[in-house]
Amino acid sequence: MNFILYDGIEWKKLFPITLTRPVSEIRLGLFTIKERWEKYLGKSVDHVITQPFLSKKYSKKKSFYFKNILLINSSYLPNEELIQILFSLKENETVFFEEKIIAIKKNFLLGKEDVLSLKKYKKTYHIKKVIHIQYPWDIFINNESVLKKxxxxxxxxxxxxxxxxxxxxxxxxxxxxxxxxxxxxxxxxxxxxxxxxxxxxxxxxxxxxxxxxxxxxxxxxxxxxxxxxxxxxxxxxxxxxxxxxxxxxxxxxxxxxxxxxxxxxxxxxxxxxxxxxxxxxxxxxxxxxxxxxxxxxxxxxxxxxxxxxxxxxxxxxxxxxxxxxxxxxxxxxxxxxxxxxxxxxxxxxxxxxxxxxxxxxxxxxxxxxxxxxxxxxxxxxxxxxxxxxxxxxx
Missing domain, CATH: 2.160.10.10 (Hexapeptide repeat proteins)
Structure with a gap:
C-alpha cells in the first residue's frame, strides 16, 4: 500500500508556521507529524501533496501515479484506533472525524487529480477521538499530552x-x-x-x-x-x-x-x-x-x-x-x-x-x-x- 500525506484546508489556518512548510513538517512532541505517521504505519510515507511552491523541497515526485493508496490529511495525528481502521479500509472507503475526512482509500491517484474529488464512498468509518492540528496554538495546547504518548x-x-x-x-x-x-x-x-x-x-x-x-x-x-x-x-x-x-x-x-x-x-x-x-x-x-x-x-x-x-x-x-x-x-x-x-x-x-x-x-x-x-x-x-x-x- 502507498501512503500519501496531503495538506487540507488547515494549511492556510496554520500560518505563519506553514508559510514555509507542509503541515506534515510541523513538530510537536518528539516528532514531526510525518515522522509520527511513519512510526505508526511502520513504513516511509511515499509522497507528500502540498502547495506547488513547496513541492520541490518537500515532495518526492514532481508528477506521480500511485496504485492502492491511502490518502491521509496531515493535520491529524495517528493513534492506535485510527491505525487499526486505516489498515482495514477497502477501496473507496473513508474515515471521518466530526464530519471531516481524515483518510480515503483509493485504487489510484494521478498527479493533477484533486485529492478530495471522490464524492461518494462505499463505506465510512467514524473515529471518536483524535488530535486535530487546525491552528498554530493547537501545537502547544496538545504538546504535553503528545509528549507523554x-x-x-x-x-x-x-x-x-x-x-x-x-x-x-x-x-x-x-x-x-x-x-x-x-x-x-x-x-x-x-x-x-x-x-x-x-x-x-x-x-x-x-x-x-x-x-x-x-x-x-x-x-x-x-x-x-x-x-x-x-x-x-x-x-x-x-x-x-x-x-x-x-x-x-x-x-x-x-x-x-x-x-x-x-x-x-x-x-x-x-x-x-x-x-x-x-x-x-x-x-x-x-x-x-x-x-x-x-x-x-x-x-x-x-x-x-x-x-x-x-x-x-x-x-x-x-x-x-x-x-x-x-x-x-x-x-x-x-x-x-x-x-x-x-x-x-x-x-x-x-x-x-x-x-x-x-x-x-x-x-x-x-x-x-x-x-x-x-x-x-x-x-x-x-x-x-x-x-x-x-x-x-x-
Missing part, C-alpha cells in the same frame, strides 16, 4: 544511557537519555511527566528541566536554563532563560534570559538578549489573534498565548512582545515599546516604522546564519522565500 511509544523496550557528573534526578524511570549528553549539577524532574534527551545535548550548570520535555540532538542549554513542562526544543537549538509549554523548531535560538511561554518559534529564529513574551493579558481576558484569511484580529477561546513566529524571524535586544503576537517569516523586530500584535513577513523595525527588508538582505542574513550551522542556504530555500516575498499581507 510519544515517550511511551518510542522508548518501549529501549535502554536509556546514564548521565555523568553530579546531577539531581527525580523519576529516573521516566527519563530517557541518548548517548554523549554533557551535564553537571543539573536537575531533571520527571515527577510530572517524562523527559527525553537526544544525543549530543549539552546542559550547562544550574539548569532545571521539569517534564514532560523533549530536547533534540546537539542542542545546548545555557547556564541556569529553566525548562518547564509541555516544552519541545528541537535539534541544533541554543536556549536559555525560562521556557514554558512552548515548541521551538530546529536551528532556532533563545540563548539569553527572558520568558517564552505558550509560544512557537519556527526554524532559524533568534530572540535577542532580554527578549520577553507576555502570555497573559493584564485583565485576564481571552485573547484576539490575527487571522490571515480575514485580515483582522478574531477572538479565540484562549487566555494563555505568547508569540507565534514564522521561520527566519529575529528580535533585537530587550524586545517586548505583547500577548498573542503573530510574527511572519523573515522579520527583523527592534525598537522601543511593544511592536504590533501582527508583524507581517519581512518587516523591519517595530512600532516606529513599517519598512520591508530588501530581499537580497533576507537572503544574505539567512545564508550567514545557516552557514554557521554548516547548512547551505539552497536554491529551493531561496525560491520559497522569494515566492512569499512577492505576496502581500503575510
Amino acid at each position: 510519544d515517550f511511551l511509544f518510542f522508548t518501549k523496550g529501549k535502554k536509556s544511557f546514564s548521565l555523568l557528573g553530579k546531577n539531581y534526578i527525580i523519576g529516573r524511570d521516566r527519563i530517557f537519555l541518548e548517548e554523549d549528553i554533557q551535564t553537571n549539577n543539573v536537575v531533571l524532574n520527571a515527577q510530572y511527566g517524562p523527559i527525553y534527551i537526544e544525543k549530543g545535548v549539552q546542559i550547562m550548570e544550574g539548569s532545571v528541566i521539569r517534564g514532560p520535555v523533549y530536547i533534540g540532538k546537539n542542542t545546548t542549554l545555557n547556564v541556569g536554563s529553566k525548562i518547564y513542562g509541555g516544552t519541545t526544543i528541537s535539534t541544533f537549538c541554543k536556549v536559555g532563560g525560562e521556557i514554558f509549554n512552548s515548541v521551538i523548531f530546529s536551528y532556532s535560538n533563545k540563548v539569553h534570559d527572558g520568558f517564552l511561554g505558550n509560544s512557537i518559534l519556527g526554524e532559524w529564529c533568534n530572540l535577542g538578549a532580554g527578549t520577553n513574551i507576555s502570555n497573559l493579558r493584564n485583565d485576564y481576558r481571552k485573547v484576539t489573534v490575527w487571522n490571515y484569511e480575514k485580515k483582522d484580529f478574531i477572538p479565540i477561546d484562549l487566555r494563555f498565548i505568547g508569540v507565534i513566529m514564522g521561520d527566519h524571524s529575529k528580535s533585537a535586544i530587550n524586545t517586548q512582545f505583547n500577548t498573542a503576537t503573530i510574527v511572519g517569516v523573515g522579520g527583523s523586530i527592534f525598537g522601543y515599546g511593544f511592536p504590533s500584535r501582527y508583524i507581517p513577513s519581512f518587516s523591519f523595525g517595530g512600532i516606529q516604522s513599517k519598512k520591508r527588508i530588501p530581499f537580497n538582505k533576507i537572503c544574505e542574513t539567512s545564508e550567514i546564519m545557516m552557514k554557521r550551522r554548516n547548512i547551505n542556504f539552497s536554491v529551493l530555500d531561496k525560491k520559497i522565500l522569494e515566492y512569499l516575498y512577492q505576496l502581500l499581507d503575510i
Whole structure:
C-alpha cells in the first residue's frame, strides 16, 4: 500500500508556521507529524501533496501515479484506533472525524487529480477521538499530552544511557537519555511527566528541566536554563532563560534570559538578549489573534498565548512582545515599546516604522546564519522565500 500525506484546508489556518512548510513538517512532541505517521504505519510515507511552491523541497515526485493508496490529511495525528481502521479500509472507503475526512482509500491517484474529488464512498468509518492540528496554538495546547504518548511509544523496550557528573534526578524511570549528553549539577524532574534527551545535548550548570520535555540532538542549554513542562526544543537549538509549554523548531535560538511561554518559534529564529513574551493579558481576558484569511484580529477561546513566529524571524535586544503576537517569516523586530500584535513577513523595525527588508538582505542574513550551522542556504530555500516575498499581507 502507498501512503500519501496531503495538506487540507488547515494549511492556510496554520500560518505563519506553514508559510514555509507542509503541515506534515510541523513538530510537536518528539516528532514531526510525518515522522509520527511513519512510526505508526511502520513504513516511509511515499509522497507528500502540498502547495506547488513547496513541492520541490518537500515532495518526492514532481508528477506521480500511485496504485492502492491511502490518502491521509496531515493535520491529524495517528493513534492506535485510527491505525487499526486505516489498515482495514477497502477501496473507496473513508474515515471521518466530526464530519471531516481524515483518510480515503483509493485504487489510484494521478498527479493533477484533486485529492478530495471522490464524492461518494462505499463505506465510512467514524473515529471518536483524535488530535486535530487546525491552528498554530493547537501545537502547544496538545504538546504535553503528545509528549507523554510519544515517550511511551518510542522508548518501549529501549535502554536509556546514564548521565555523568553530579546531577539531581527525580523519576529516573521516566527519563530517557541518548548517548554523549554533557551535564553537571543539573536537575531533571520527571515527577510530572517524562523527559527525553537526544544525543549530543549539552546542559550547562544550574539548569532545571521539569517534564514532560523533549530536547533534540546537539542542542545546548545555557547556564541556569529553566525548562518547564509541555516544552519541545528541537535539534541544533541554543536556549536559555525560562521556557514554558512552548515548541521551538530546529536551528532556532533563545540563548539569553527572558520568558517564552505558550509560544512557537519556527526554524532559524533568534530572540535577542532580554527578549520577553507576555502570555497573559493584564485583565485576564481571552485573547484576539490575527487571522490571515480575514485580515483582522478574531477572538479565540484562549487566555494563555505568547508569540507565534514564522521561520527566519529575529528580535533585537530587550524586545517586548505583547500577548498573542503573530510574527511572519523573515522579520527583523527592534525598537522601543511593544511592536504590533501582527508583524507581517519581512518587516523591519517595530512600532516606529513599517519598512520591508530588501530581499537580497533576507537572503544574505539567512545564508550567514545557516552557514554557521554548516547548512547551505539552497536554491529551493531561496525560491520559497522569494515566492512569499512577492505576496502581500503575510
